[in-house]
Amino acid sequence: MGRASGVDEDPASLNLRETELRLGLPGSQSHDRSKPTLAGVSIFGKDLEFSLSPSKNSAAPVSGAKRGFSDAINGGKGVGGLFSPRSGESSVNAHQSAASNSKPLSKEGFGASPQTKTLQEKKSQAEAPATKAQVVGWPPIRSFRKNTMATNLAKNNDDTETKSEHGCLYIKVSLDGAPYLRKVDLKTYSNYAELSRALEKMFSCFTIGQCAANGLSGQDGLTENCLKDILHGSEYVLTYEDKDGDWMLVGDVPWEMFTDSCRRLRIMKSSEAIGLAPRAMEKCKSRD
Amino acid sequence: MRALPELMDPKRARESPESAVLSRPSAFPDEVLERILSLLDTHKDRSSASLVSKAWYHAERWSRARVFIGNCYSVSAEILVRRFPNIRSVTLKGKPRFSDFNLVPQNWGADIHSWLLVFAEHYPSLEELRLKRMTVTDQSLEFLALKFPNFKSLSLLSCDGFSTDGLSAIATHCRNLTELDIQENGIDDISGNWLNCFPDNFTSLEVLNFASLNSEVNFDSLERLVTRCNLLRILKVNKTITLDQLQRLLVRAPWLTELGTGSFIQELTPRQYADLETSFKGCRNLQTLSGLSEATALYLPALYPACANLTFLNLSYAALQSEELARLLAYCAHLRRLWVLDTVEDKGLEAVGQNCPLLEELRVFPSDPFDEEIVHGVTELGFLAVSYGCRKLRYVLYFCRQMTNAAVATIVRNCPDFTHFRLCIMNPGQPDYLTREPMDEAFGAVVKNCPKLQRLAVSGLLTDLTFEYIGTFAKNLETLSVAFAGSSDLGMQCVLEGCPKLRKLEIRDCPFGNKALLSGLEKYESMRSLWMSACKITMNGCRLLARKMPRLNVEVMKDEESNDGQSYKVYVYRSVAGPRRDAPPFVLTL
Numbered sequence: 001m002g003r004a005s006g007v008d009e010d011p012a013s014l015n016l017r018e019t020e021l022r023l024g025l026p027g028s029q030s031h032d033r034s035k036p037t038l039a040g041v042s043i044f045g046k047d048l049e050f051s052l053s054p055s056k057n058s059a060a061p062v063s064g065a066k067r068g069f070s071d072a073i074n075g076g077k078g079v080g081g082l083f084s085p086r087s088g089e090s091s092v093n094a095h096q097s098a099a100s101n102s103k104p105l106s107k108e109g110f111g112a113s114p115q116t117k118t119l120q121e122k123k124s125q126a127e128a129p130a131t132k133a134q135v136v137g138w139p140p141i142r143s144f145r146k147n148t149m150a151t152n153l154a155k156n157n158d159d160t161e162t163k164s165e166h167g168c169l170y171i172k173v174s175l176d177g178a179p180y181l182r183k184v185d186l187k188t189y190s191n192y193a194e195l196s197r198a199l200e201k202m203f204s205c206f207t208i209g210q211c212a213a214n215g216l217s218g219q220d221g222l223t224e225n226c227l228k229d230i231l232h233g234s235e236y237v238l239t240y241e242d243k244d245g246d247w248m249l250v251g252d253v254p255w256e257m258f259t260d261s262c263r264r265l266r267i268m269k270s271s272e273a274i275g276l277a278p279r280a281m282e283k284c285k286s287r288d
Numbered sequence: 289m290r291a292l293p294e295l296m297d298p299k300r301a302r303e304s305p306e307s308a309v310l311s312r313p314s315a316f317p318d319e320v321l322e323r324i325l326s327l328l329d330t331h332k333d334r335s336s337a338s339l340v341s342k343a344w345y346h347a348e349r350w351s352r353a354r355v356f357i358g359n360c361y362s363v364s365a366e367i368l369v370r371r372f373p374n375i376r377s378v379t380l381k382g383k384p385r386f387s388d389f390n391l392v393p394q395n396w397g398a399d400i401h402s403w404l405l406v407f408a409e410h411y412p413s414l415e416e417l418r419l420k421r422m423t424v425t426d427q428s429l430e431f432l433a434l435k436f437p438n439f440k441s442l443s444l445l446s447c448d449g450f451s452t453d454g455l456s457a458i459a460t461h462c463r464n465l466t467e468l469d470i471q472e473n474g475i476d477d478i479s480g481n482w483l484n485c486f487p488d489n490f491t492s493l494e495v496l497n498f499a500s501l502n503s504e505v506n507f508d509s510l511e512r513l514v515t516r517c518n519l520l521r522i523l524k525v526n527k528t529i530t531l532d533q534l535q536r537l538l539v540r541a542p543w544l545t546e547l548g549t550g551s552f553i554q555e556l557t558p559r560q561y562a563d564l565e566t567s568f569k570g571c572r573n574l575q576t577l578s579g580l581s582e583a584t585a586l587y588l589p590a591l592y593p594a595c596a597n598l599t600f601l602n603l604s605y606a607a608l609q610s611e612e613l614a615r616l617l618a619y620c621a622h623l624r625r626l627w628v629l630d631t632v633e634d635k636g637l638e639a640v641g642q643n644c645p646l647l648e649e650l651r652v653f654p655s656d657p658f659d660e661e662i663v664h665g666v667t668e669l670g671f672l673a674v675s676y677g678c679r680k681l682r683y684v685l686y687f688c689r690q691m692t693n694a695a696v697a698t699i700v701r702n703c704p705d706f707t708h709f710r711l712c713i714m715n716p717g718q719p720d721y722l723t724r725e726p727m728d729e730a731f732g733a734v735v736k737n738c739p740k741l742q743r744l745a746v747s748g749l750l751t752d753l754t755f756e757y758i759g760t761f762a763k764n765l766e767t768l769s770v771a772f773a774g775s776s777d778l779g780m781q782c783v784l785e786g787c788p789k790l791r792k793l794e795i796r797d798c799p800f801g802n803k804a805l806l807s808g809l810e811k812y813e814s815m816r817s818l819w820m821s822a823c824k825i826t827m828n829g830c831r832l833l834a835r836k837m838p839r840l841n842v843e844v845m846k847d848e849e850s851n852d853g854q855s856y857k858v859y860v861y862r863s864v865a866g867p868r869r870d871a872p873p874f875v876l877t878l
Contacts (some may be wrong), residue, residue, distance in 0.1 A: 105455070136390060137389030137391045138714075139654065139657045139714045140771075141657055143388065143474065144474075144500060146657075146658075148605060149656075150653065181664070182664055183656075185609070188585065188609075211766070
């Protein structure tokens with residue numbers, strides 16, 4: 001992620017500027033767009049190739065930043081849940097695509113058609129809030145399944161003390177600038193290094209991917225180092241929310257203690273992490 | 289059937305000079321004809337046979353043992369028993385399908401009890417009852433258990449109104465029970481004691497499915513039950529059954545063809561794990577596997593030996609990741625049906641395409657459909673990957689957050705055999721995310737490329753063009769589900785005019801009004817039912833429909849969720865029983 005700054009192609013850097021500063025909880029930032037070359041397609045398990053260079057992207061990404069972009073422009077007034085999913089991206093077309101994003105709303109969205117490409121229209125769209133919960137019976141999931149999944153979710157959110165040794169521990173991971181969250185099962189990792197690697201793979205489009213595009217993927221150090229190391233000196237740090245609701249820097253406590261108390265992960269911009277744990281930040285920096 | 293060709297070929301019988309070779313005296317005794325017709329299996333064949341001639345009609349009705357009623361209000365129990373005196377198996381479906389999604393208020397109807405009262409008198413030998421979306425009370429279950437000594441097979445799917453006490457009555461009194469299949473019901477789960485009610489000398493059980501019940505059952509009772517019922521071939525336990533308990537059950541019943549596991553997490557010693565693996569190895573006949581709740585990569589490998597003959601794998605309650613699925617699928621080369629959660633993501637679906645060339649059915653359910661923060665799931669890429677690897681795909685249910693027209697076009701080019709295409713783009717009214725165009729061309733491609741299409745569910749941003757395509761090309765379409773789509777009455781009209789085999793049409797939140805509703809007058813008599821909610825129908829339109837078509841039941845409910853108080857939910861269906869007498873006050877029958 002660190003290397004990405006300044007490394008991105010020009011159209012991307014424009015967007016970078018737009019998405020640069022945003023404080024707040026991960027949820028509200030989920031509309032931010034990071035560099036369009038790294039847009040959503042790749043973070044979600046899709047082939048990195050798709051994201052790295054427009055020419056390789058056979059999905060013909062036309063719409064890049066989408067809503068997130070508009071939200072960035074409009075001060076990030078987000079909608080709760082219903083917005084167009086991330087699309088493929090193209091560094092060149094980020095602007096057009098962002099502008100052409102028509103925000104789908106729940107009931108209001110009914111009958112909504114793609115708007116013409118002006119930011120003003122996008123702004124008015126972005127401001128109308130809508131959440132999935134408002135639409136009765138949609139998506140069409142049977143009550144039984146709905147209730148079962150809700151129970152599972154609630155279990156995951158319970159105090160970890162009550163979880164069995166081998167329970168699933170799904171927690172959300174957000175990356176500042178990415179429009180989508182991921183979920184990871186902390187129980188599948190046994191130490192920070194494994195977690196780092198996994199997150200790195202998941203979100204690498206934002207970081208390593210960019211480097212790979214620039215021919216740096218050959219360097220072994222990149223994929224084997226812990227995320228912290230990669231991140232150090234870069235724009236991002238890995239933080240987590242513990243069961244008291246405090247945001248802490250990842251890596252300071254023993255792994256077991258971490259999995260017990262971690263409620264949520266957030267890959268945060270360094271600039272915002274400064275208040276968090278200065279000592280740890282310095283520790284990071286000192287590895288430069 | 290090796291009977292006389294003139295008798296077996298309805299056409300010939302009609303064309304013969306005496307108009308029916310059967311009118312010849314003692315040409316063929318009724319008993320023999322009945323015997324022959326009793327070999328007819330499907331409802332369609334039986335319906336056809338009953339239309340040949342009066343003699344055939346009577347032979348068919350006397351010989352029919354199984355009846356299927358797709359809408360419990362289309363006929364009355366009295367009419368049923370009058371026509372078919374020897375029924376031993378009844379399948380009934382009750383509420384409109386949208387009741388699954390809370391669009392139908394409680395106490396709407398479809399209560400089984402009045403049917404049971406009539407059956408007790410006319411079908412005392414009733415053996416099988418299969419109910420879907422019906423209201424069933426404990427009192428009804430007890431009545432069933434006590435009044436029908438030959439009762440063998442009970443299946444309740446998406447029903448409501450009963451509790452585990454009702455199951456106790458069934459277990460206690462049904463001495464010949466072979467099947468107890470309780471699935472996804474709105475049940476009052478008081479305790480697992482019902483399982484203890486099976487008598488010690490009860491051994492006839494072949495099918496036991498209590499996977500969707502939550503209460504803990506007594507494991508000893510269950511183990512003894514499984515041990516003494518050596519015909520047991522289908523066993524689906526609930527989440528309270530642990531892995532080591534499952535292992536003990538498998539040892540008792542290694543010949544199971546269908547297994548639903550309990551919870552798949554537990555701290556197992558290496559010895560326990562080895563035992564589990566061995567037990568799975570012993571299950572050589574397994575064709576269906578489900579359950580696996582909270583399955584983790586840790587213990588899934590224990591399953592691998594049991595997967596060789598699997599044809600149906602239901603992982604829709606197991607939040608697997610892509611790698612876990614990929615590793616599992618490597619052992620499931622014969623898979624024909626696969627249900628998964630979208631936690632497997634596109635990468636997992638790629639593994640499906642690579643490992644399951646025989647796949648015919650894929651269902652991908654969303655793991656977090658209502659989460660306010662978008663969490664990733666599957667996209668068009670996963671669907672594409674499956675279509676490239678699984679050319680025999682004919683049934684798909686796919687929940688996703690993005691789709692493109694181009695992807696769907698490619699998918700149906702790869703897989704032209706679709707009979708069921710249910711695509712749910714979860715964001716209502718969402719366009720092609722790349723081109724920002726409506727998804728009309730996607731569904732156009734589906735109906736153009738898939739001539740065998742019977743069932744279609746559309747989603748995304750759709751104009752009337754989608755429905756023009758459907759009306760023009762979907763000539764075998766029987767069921768259509770529409771939500772947040774269309775631009776004008778024309779859309780619905782195209783479908784009503786263009787789809788000759790349409791039986792079920794369910795519409796919500798679309799701009800179809802009275803003109804559209806009234807364009808299908810005669811059509812509705814050839815359909816099972818029509819549902820419309822949150823559309824532009826008015827009371828006058830409904831009244832007009834009811835007046836013009838007296839043989840249809842037109843039921844109207846106020847739409848509580850609508851803001852303007854003008855919106856109605858309309859349920860229209862044909863019936864030979866007239867308006868229903870059990871309609872609650874909030875249902876207005878016009």
